[in-house]
Amino acid sequence: MNGTFSVLDASKLPSHAFEHRSPLWWGIIGLIVIEATVFASLVASFFYLRSNFPQWPPDGTRSPELLKPTLATLVLLASAIPMYWADSSLKQGKTFPLKVGPLISIALALVFLAMKVVEYRDIGFRWDTHAYGSVVWTIVGFHSAHVLALVLKTAVVTTLAWRNYFNRKRRIGVTVNGLYWYFVVIIWIPLYMTIYWASYFLSN
Amino acid sequence: MTSHERIQAIDSSEEIRLLTEVWRSPPGFFGWFTHVNQTSVGKRFIITGFVFFILGGVLALLMRLQLATPENEFLNPDLYNQIFTMHGITMMFLFAVPIMEGFAIYIIPLMLGTRDMSFPRLNAFGYYVYLIAGAAMYLSLFLGMAPAVGWFAYPPLADAKHSPGMGVDFYATVVTFMEISALVAAVELIVTIFKQRAPGMSLNRMPLFVWSILVMSFMIVFAMPPLMVTSIMLALDRTVGAHFFTPGSGDPLLWQHLFWFFGHPEVYIIFVPALGMISSIIITFTRRPIFGYTALVLSLVATGFIGFGLWVHHMYTTGLPHLAANFFTAASSMIAIPSGVQVFCWLASLWGTRPRFATPLLYVLGFFFIFVIGGLSGVMVASVPFDTQVHDTYFLVAHFHYVLIGGAVFPLFGGLYYWYPKLTGRLMSEGLGKASFWLTFIGFNLTFFPMHYLGLQGMPRRVYTYLEPLGWGDLNLFVSLSSGLLAVGFLATFVNVFRSLKRGRPAGDNPWDADSLEWGTASPPPPYNFRYIPVVMGRYPLWEHLKNQEVPVVTGIRSDRRELLVTSLLDAHPESRSKMPGPTVWPLLLALAVGIGFGGFIFHNIFPVVGFILSFIAIVGWFWPRQLAREAREESS
Numbered sequence: 001m002n003g004t005f006s007v008l009d010a011s012k013l014p015s016h017a018f019e020h021r022s023p024l025w026w027g028i029i030g031l032i033v034i035e036a037t038v039f040a041s042l043v044a045s046f047f048y049l050r051s052n053f054p055q056w057p058p059d060g061t062r063s064p065e066l067l068k069p070t071l072a073t074l075v076l077l078a079s080a081i082p083m084y085w086a087d088s089s090l091k092q093g094k095t096f097p098l099k100v101g102p103l104i105s106i107a108l109a110l111v112f113l114a115m116k117v118v119e120y121r122d123i124g125f126r127w128d129t130h131a132y133g134s135v136v137w138t139i140v141g142f143h144s145a146h147v148l149a150l151v152l153k154t155a156v157v158t159t160l161a162w163r164n165y166f167n168r169k170r171r172i173g174v175t176v177n178g179l180y181w182y183f184v185v186i187i188w189i190p191l192y193m194t195i196y197w198a199s200y201f202l203s204n
Numbered sequence: 205m206t207s208h209e210r211i212q213a214i215d216s217s218e219e220i221r222l223l224t225e226v227w228r229s230p231p232g233f234f235g236w237f238t239h240v241n242q243t244s245v246g247k248r249f250i251i252t253g254f255v256f257f258i259l260g261g262v263l264a265l266l267m268r269l270q271l272a273t274p275e276n277e278f279l280n281p282d283l284y285n286q287i288f289t290m291h292g293i294t295m296m297f298l299f300a301v302p303i304m305e306g307f308a309i310y311i312i313p314l315m316l317g318t319r320d321m322s323f324p325r326l327n328a329f330g331y332y333v334y335l336i337a338g339a340a341m342y343l344s345l346f347l348g349m350a351p352a353v354g355w356f357a358y359p360p361l362a363d364a365k366h367s368p369g370m371g372v373d374f375y376a377t378v379v380t381f382m383e384i385s386a387l388v389a390a391v392e393l394i395v396t397i398f399k400q401r402a403p404g405m406s407l408n409r410m411p412l413f414v415w416s417i418l419v420m421s422f423m424i425v426f427a428m429p430p431l432m433v434t435s436i437m438l439a440l441d442r443t444v445g446a447h448f449f450t451p452g453s454g455d456p457l458l459w460q461h462l463f464w465f466f467g468h469p470e471v472y473i474i475f476v477p478a479l480g481m482i483s484s485i486i487i488t489f490t491r492r493p494i495f496g497y498t499a500l501v502l503s504l505v506a507t508g509f510i511g512f513g514l515w516v517h518h519m520y521t522t523g524l525p526h527l528a529a530n531f532f533t534a535a536s537s538m539i540a541i542p543s544g545v546q547v548f549c550w551l552a553s554l555w556g557t558r559p560r561f562a563t564p565l566l567y568v569l570g571f572f573f574i575f576v577i578g579g580l581s582g583v584m585v586a587s588v589p590f591d592t593q594v595h596d597t598y599f600l601v602a603h604f605h606y607v608l609i610g611g612a613v614f615p616l617f618g619g620l621y622y623w624y625p626k627l628t629g630r631l632m633s634e635g636l637g638k639a640s641f642w643l644t645f646i647g648f649n650l651t652f653f654p655m656h657y658l659g660l661q662g663m664p665r666r667v668y669t670y671l672e673p674l675g676w677g678d679l680n681l682f683v684s685l686s687s688g689l690l691a692v693g694f695l696a697t698f699v700n701v702f703r704s705l706k707r708g709r710p711a712g713d714n715p716w717d718a719d720s721l722e723w724g725t726a727s728p729p730p731p732y733n734f735r736y737i738p739v740v741m742g743r744y745p746l747w748e749h750l751k752n753q754e755v756p757v758v759t760g761i762r763s764d765r766r767e768l769l770v771t772s773l774l775d776a777h778p779e780s781r782s783k784m785p786g787p788t789v790w791p792l793l794l795a796l797a798v799g800i801g802f803g804g805f806i807f808h809n810i811f812p813v814v815g816f817i818l819s820f821i822a823i824v825g826w827f828w829p830r831q832l833a834r835e836a837r838e839e840s841s
Contacts (some may be wrong), residue, residue: 003754007739008403010769010781011760017770017780023322023399030391030425037429045433045448045458052455128445131454138440145816152820165829173827175449 014167028176031190032183035146039187042139043194049131056202057129063203064196072115076147079108080185083154087178093168097159100194104156105181109151116144136195143191153177210382214767220735222763227319227731230787238787241731242313247627249306252331254298257699261292263287265691274672284668285352287372290345292355293375298338300612301424304477305330305389306355307619308417310627312393314722315411317402317740319733319768321783322395325791325826330388334548339380340803341789344374350643351375353665356463357438359449359456364442373806376439380801383428393417394704400768401776402721403758404740410489411720412494413593415501416480419508426512427469434462436806439805457522463740464515473610474512475495477503478615479546482568483532484549485618488718489565492556503542503549510539520591528593529588543579547572563637567618570645574610578603580821583657586604597667599659600671605652617644617697625715629727630708632700640696645735654679718793737761739771740776794822 019025050056057063086101120140127137157177160166166174228368230237239245252688266287270279279287321327322559344350351371353362362372394645401410410418438459440446445452487494494500516524550572559565581603585591594600663676670676714723724746725734736757741750749755757777761767766784770775801815 004736004757005754006736006759006780007756008758009760010758010778011762013769013778015781015783021770021779023395023770023782026395026398027323027326027391029821030394034387034391034425034429037426038433041430041433045437045462048458048461049448049454052453110570114283127440128447131447131450134437134440134448134454136444137808138437138446140777149820153823156824160829173684183471 016172017135018172019175021174022114024172024176025179028179032180035183036187037152039139039143039191042135042142043190046194046198048133049135050202052117052131057125057132057199060125061129063127064199066196066200067198068119069114071191072112072119074183075115075187076112076188079105079112081183082108083178083181087174090166090171090174095161095164095166098166098174099158102158102161103126105149105159106154109147113147113151115138132199139191139195143184143188150181150184151194153182215774216397222251223732224730225737226764226766229731232276235787237792238789240320240787240791242321242324242327243308243729243733245324245327246306248331249302249309249334250627252335252338253303253306254698256294256298257303257408259342260291260299261691261694263291263294265687268293268576268687269685270668272671272681274670274674274677276669279668281668282352283348285666286345286348286350287356288368288666288706289351289371289375290341293341293351293379295378295608296355296474298334298341300474300608301332301386301470303616304420304474304612305386305393307481307616307623308393308420308477309389311398311623311722312414312417313400314395314725314729314733315414315627315720316400316405317721317724317734317738318396318400318767319737321392322400323392325785325788326388327392329791329795330385330392332786332792333381333385333388333798336795336799336803337378340799341374341799344371347725349374351545356467357459357461359438359441359459360451360825362438362447362459370806373439373442376435376442377802377805380432380435380439381799383432384798385754386424387428390421390428390609394425397421399770399774401771402738402740402745402774403769403771403778405745405771405775406775408498409740409743411480412483412497412500412504413477413720415504416476416478416483419606419825420476423469423473423476423508423511425427427466427473430462433468434459435465437462443805450523458518458590459517461515461523464518465512468518469514470513471604471607472507474612476507478571478612479504479507480617481619482550482571484555484718484720485564485568485615485622487744488622489562490553491560491717492553494549495552495555497743498543499545500549503545506542507539510535510542514539517586517591520588521595525654532597533587537583540579547576551595551673560761562621563632563634564618564622565619566615566638566641570641571610571618573616574606574645574648577653578606578610579809582607585693594659596664598655598661598665601665602652602655602659605655609648609652614644617641620697620701622716624704625708625711626722626727626729628705629711630704631711632708633702634694636700636703640693640700643689643693643696645693646684647688647693650686652684653684653691658683675726717831719747721745726750746783790822790826794819796827797822 056162082101082104086098089097120137125133127134154177155175211747227241229241229244230233248249259602266279267284269277270284309321313319341350349370351357351367351374353372357372357375360366364738370699390801397410397414437446441448441450441454449456449459483494483500513535514532517536520529560837581599583649585594585600621632621637621839658676658679661676663674672678711727713726716723721738721740724738738745738759739756741756757767761769761781767781768784769778770780770782772779797818799816800818801812804811804815
């Protein structure tokens, strides 16, 4: 190589990047796109399988009840609010909400999971009853596993917050955890529409 | 660029010592399990990929031995089924995709002028997942329990009633597990390409190989998840009695839709990186800028999109509505347009030049010949009536080997000869390389061209033998003998690889006078890739550096920790410095934990739960910040 000369002194650049400037942010977006494609495949399978049946849900299975699942959905949606509060406060340098907000979110997510357990304990069909049962149990099971993972992951973030690990500069971990939380909450809406409302309307 | 002061970048041996110390991978046996550098991981992907290529090739030779004479009893039917299934699984899942990713992981950061991938530990994790999955598949073959249902594993043949053994369980869980590796690599490559290009390398200056890897990665992100979903459904059908694909209740065709929604893009996932390799090689060996850069980029992107609209052409004989069949016939024919544009751009690039006919370019020219034949038979089978006639015959076998070997393996071998000096510091033997090319080229055509004819004669695929009076014996014997020639051709390259490690001519930084940044550093590259991150002013940075007396670079990136430069997505404007993680064993532990979850599912339902818990522990161990206090101190300074 020939001689070199400097046109840019990188030492003046910041050593922390946020949001779309950070590679980690893009990484989590990649994860979200992959997972969204997974859920989209499941929803497509739901409607594809439906075309095999004269009745949907199939004979002998009643159409889903709507009230309790809707309440559970509202609980899950609400869980995103404290998360948002924690995340946006940290941007302004306030660390206290990060110690409390995620705990509220975790509690709400656990309530959601408990409601799902109660609901599916006596739903009246199993995954091996018919194809409808297979696809509904898979969607709910897969999403619940996500909520559970979210709870565990956020518990770790909260532990770190209590040990004062995060601050205004070091907050990308909180941002991506929040992003993933919003994703798991928002993706539930089309899933909820599919397995409850679509089943309800298709059966009538 | 902020300042244009001409400061001579001052270099010191102390600085280089520090960089080497910080970026070096730990030596020794236990150190091996902690490597995260992209050069290290990329090389592992490439070597493992070629090992699986050889294993898959041996399986193919066993099949050809069996088919050499009519009513042969060399292999029994069940073993033959296992072997052709494993041949497909090996070549598609364990060779083609991982090796393209391997080349990408090794070359892309060097081409971009950066020091590592965005997520080095994730990179290592992806490799271990791949290794574990591949080893598990071959374990099943050696135990005689490999799947025997084809690499596409159609139910109802693949369901618990018709395939009672563990083979399909291996298939369903290991394939799902394996795709994690591909997805991880895809996301990483996308982020690295988006955020770590050398300053000045705006999107419209990116090398075509980088574009092709970007398109491949996006295709993986959208194609692999449906495969994971459908193979999990198959596993659930088989283990807990779900009814996704049960005829009458579920629908076996759902599998075919989801599988080919992955399976067709899969072909382009393999093929698109090869297109990038071809462009790189043509630019270098004609020593002039490529013709139609924009058209080539647009064709790559168009191929990526159209590739998702073709899956139904694998299902013409399943009884689809006519409208659907017409639509997919049109879409399948449309893919010929971007492919054609690219071929003409390359021809125009070669036109009127006096290229150096070194081995890499020979493989590219071989690609033209073989791929055009494969493309022509592709246009034929894209139409429903013709496809119905030759469906499930050797015509198809001939067609897709022309497309896959011609379209991907030939450019890949060209790429191997082209980048080998960068990986090892030595050139491969040209004489042996040319001999290998001609043997492979002739052997390939003699092996696969007659299969078109056998297919038109009605010889079905996937049969372990055929009757003597059908009169296919002579041609099959000819094909089997030719396959030996093809094998010798490939073998010559592998011999060349080993011989040249010690005896090859030292390559120097840039043996081919190439244009892209990977040739602007030592061969093999130092652990930190570049002493200074170069600044890019055009599409062919090294050629531009040759013209100027001095090379513009970036200074001020810390040498006392793993640090690299993050730039903006469109214009590659410098934004920040990013600290990179060092060697660690956690990726291996996480891969094992996830592997226990998936692999254990074959034996008992409790293992996914165990895997979930173990993975959680491994992830916490992975991300838990070490030395909180020390990091806090660095913060305040």
